Amino acid sequence: MSAYVFSISATAAVFVLLALSLNIITGYAGQAMMGQAAFFGIGAYTAAILTETYHVNFWLALILGMLFTGLCGAVLGLISLRLQADFLAITTIGINFVMVALFNNMSITGASLGLNVTKPSFFGRQMGNQEFFFLTLIVIVIVCLLIVKMRRSWFGMALASINNDAAAARSFGIDVSRYQILAFIIGTAIAGLAGGIYAHRMGYIASSDFAFTVSIQILSMVVIGGIGTIRGPILGALLLSVLPEALRFVSDFVSDYRSLVYGGLLVLMVRFMPGGLFGSSSPIVRGSLWVFRKITGKGGAAA
């Protein structure tokens, strides 16, 4: 693969991770999170500051960035308990703007100049797009396995019940608040990890990397792909990361007006295909299952 392909793939992989992380909060726990990029940014800046200013080992910085982001997610989770869904959406949008303003003004985050981040070495070799791509891929695989395990556990049952109806969930023994906070912690921590990876791959981060439009991008990926599934956010993120690049050769419109395209698609999907392109009720998935059954002659269940 050429360097260009790896560069796009590495970015796409980070967005796959972000989409998966948001899906835990929005898809599984049903919380209206509109500011995922803020936590992406918290993880990015935390890990970058740790390696740059405090010379912490890259891997340790990734972990610490993830944990600190999860801690911030816990605070948001606590706040969310007091809020109705619409207010939570507005609050998280607000948090996104506040975080961007902080990144853009605090001296520790490099203020408006942004932060230069030294690319780490791995076995004596400086890590490039290729290494970061594979690193992110490994993380994605681990996260997917953890999600699969979650969906087969009582934890997954609890989230599914809460997502459906919180009052009913309580009526069969589920401490809804506790699970909501846990979902916020897990979902934001993964976004924080994605941030740490992103910062060290790019070598430079600025507040605009974590703007509200990025939150909308991530949300679009989840919704367009298929909220509440594993394949949905992955395919949605790939589609929306790769498509604009591919179309760049045709016209600059899509990449120049990314936010417009994402926002438009988001609205259209919610209106006409709320299950997403790859959700279980999607014609694409039903069609492929039908073809699959014709070929194999037996019933196949969608993952």
Added chain:
Amino acid sequence: MNELMRVEDLKMYFGGLKAIDGLDLVINEGETLGIIGPNGAGKTTLFNAICGVYKPTGGKVIFKGQEVQGQPAYVMARKGIARTFQISKPLADLTILDNVVAAAGVHEYTGMRSYFRKSHTPEVIAKAEAVLEETGLTEVRDKKASDVSLGYLRRLEIARVLVTDPELIMLDEPCAGLSNFAINEVTELILKLKERKKSIVLIEHNLPITMKVCDRIMVLSYGKKIAEGPPEVVKHDKQVIEAYLGEEDEA
């Protein structure tokens, strides 16, 4: 008969509205208690105040000798107080079986620890299947909850209660909106539970059914108890006829 639950001077106010206004009530073990009363009398609110959906404004709920009022709904559920909802709240995207499995986890929802415990173990599935059989839901076992009729959903509500091995079963209008055929099925089911000496509280608008199923009936009006006793006695109570049965005739 042993006392299972005692409600003392229970009050549930919404601003100025006294939805439950100083209610005393005893539920005995193995007994079926019916609660009737006109729309808006406070029947569902009574359930909600007992089950911890609302924090009562005042009064006591004593369950098996322990004061439990004001505790959150999930704690009440774990203590063995199980209730159905007037409006069914199934997990629409999940199968009927999975809906019952979700309820079977009543003691498994322990936060992060629950991540490490598988939900669909053979034992849990076997238990859920037994309850499906008992409630006549086996034929729709693998159907999505969003794809079955109201009659099934009502019985699913009861199945989800039964699978938790409850000490007290509280049913909120399990027959409302059902066809006569479906009403019969639900009534048969309640009678079966009664035979097995379950303790049941039943809110039901359908008077003949309530009279047939219940050992004792309490009549609620504007948040107050206006009569209580065996079905035959309540049926002939003047106040009851005025407040409830009379109105029922007009309707």
